[in-house]
Amino acid sequence: MGKQHHAIDYNEKVIDIKGLTKSFGDYHVLRGIDLHLFKNENLVVLGRSGTGKSVLIKIISGLLRADAGQVGVLGNEVVNISNYDLQELRKRIGFSFQNSALYDSMTVRKNLEFPLVRNQKNLKRKEIDSMVERVLEAVGLKQTINQMPSELSGGQRKRIGIARTLILRPEIMLYDEPTAGLDPITSMEINNLINSVQERFNTSSIIITHDLTCAKAVGDRVAMLLDGQFQRQGSFEEVFATDDVRVKQFYDYNFTD
Numbered sequence: 001m002g003k004q005h006h007a008i009d010y011n012e013k014v015i016d017i018k019g020l021t022k023s024f025g026d027y028h029v030l031r032g033i034d035l036h037l038f039k040n041e042n043l044v045v046l047g048r049s050g051t052g053k054s055v056l057i058k059i060i061s062g063l064l065r066a067d068a069g070q071v072g073v074l075g076n077e078v079v080n081i082s083n084y085d086l087q088e089l090r091k092r093i094g095f096s097f098q099n100s101a102l103y104d105s106m107t108v109r110k111n112l113e114f115p116l117v118r119n120q121k122n123l124k125r126k127e128i129d130s131m132v133e134r135v136l137e138a139v140g141l142k143q144t145i146n147q148m149p150s151e152l153s154g155g156q157r158k159r160i161g162i163a164r165t166l167i168l169r170p171e172i173m174l175y176d177e178p179t180a181g182l183d184p185i186t187s188m189e190i191n192n193l194i195n196s197v198q199e200r201f202n203t204s205s206i207i208i209t210h211d212l213t214c215a216k217a218v219g220d221r222v223a224m225l226l227d228g229q230f231q232r233q234g235s236f237e238e239v240f241a242t243d244d245v246r247v248k249q250f251y252d253y254n255f256t257d
């Protein structure tokens with residue numbers, strides 16, 4: 001059984017992509033993609049290395065431009081968005097990168113304050129402290145507030161990275177390989193965290209992963225990129241209920257549970 005989640009709003013699409021194409025020279029990475037994300041939904045995007053998963057989330061967040069198609073994000077059309085609107089839109093989207101990229105010379109507290117101080121210049125000390133405490137509590141790491149990143153485990157650093165993203169209260173979360181390089185128990189803890197973030201912060205998320213245990217644990221819906229298109233979408237079970245050798249191979253090599 002995949003996960004069950006009941007708060008998804010099927011009437012509201014926070015991301016709505018139609019006919020998206022993107023090439024690099026002669027290499028056609030995305031070949032007419034249709035994809036949507038409902039409000040409060042966790043959507044897992046699966047695909048082999050090099051299939052264009054990172055390119056897709058870069059286009060969603062405006063870091064890369066699409067060649068053609070429509071990319072609706074929180075009511076904006078990002079294909080022809082102005083730079084100002086793009087900056088405003090980016091504040092509503094949180095990224096959790098593969099390498100959490102904490103600042104090694106700053107304590108956990110300073111790392112968490114950093115995006116706040118940069119983006120919301122008029123906050124009082126008390127407000128900053130309470131926001132830091134709130135996100136630290138949400139990721140279960142209150143005790144690390146005065147530690148340096150080098151004193152944390154890989155899983156803890158990943159959590160702090162997620163906390164730092166949450167502090168700006170994003171409406172959409174984009175997780176790039178959230179369990180990469182983590183052991184199975186730590187991975188499970190991150191999967192649980194992704195689900196609890198969805199519930200506590202009402203985020204809608206795209207989770208890019210190779211880890212099928214993660215896909216099963218966090219995905220309300222799964223979409224698989226094959227040859228530049230989402231040829232399979234549905235529940236975890238639906239996506240893998242096929243004789244397509246490309247899908248079977250992906251399952252056999254990536255499911256270790």
Ligand SMILES: Nc1ncnc2c1ncn2[C@@H]1O[C@H](COP(=O)(O)OP(=O)(O)OP(=O)(O)O)[C@@H](O)[C@H]1O
Nearest residue numbers: 024025027029047048049050051052053054055056
């Ligand atoms: N800026 C770029 N210029 C040229 N080619 C690019 C660029 N960005 C990505 N590509 C190519 O597009 C393809 C898809 O890359 P992408 O990073 O999206 O893969 P991915 O599915 O995220 O794989 P992985 O899981 O390995 O990160 C790759 O072949 C890559 O070389």
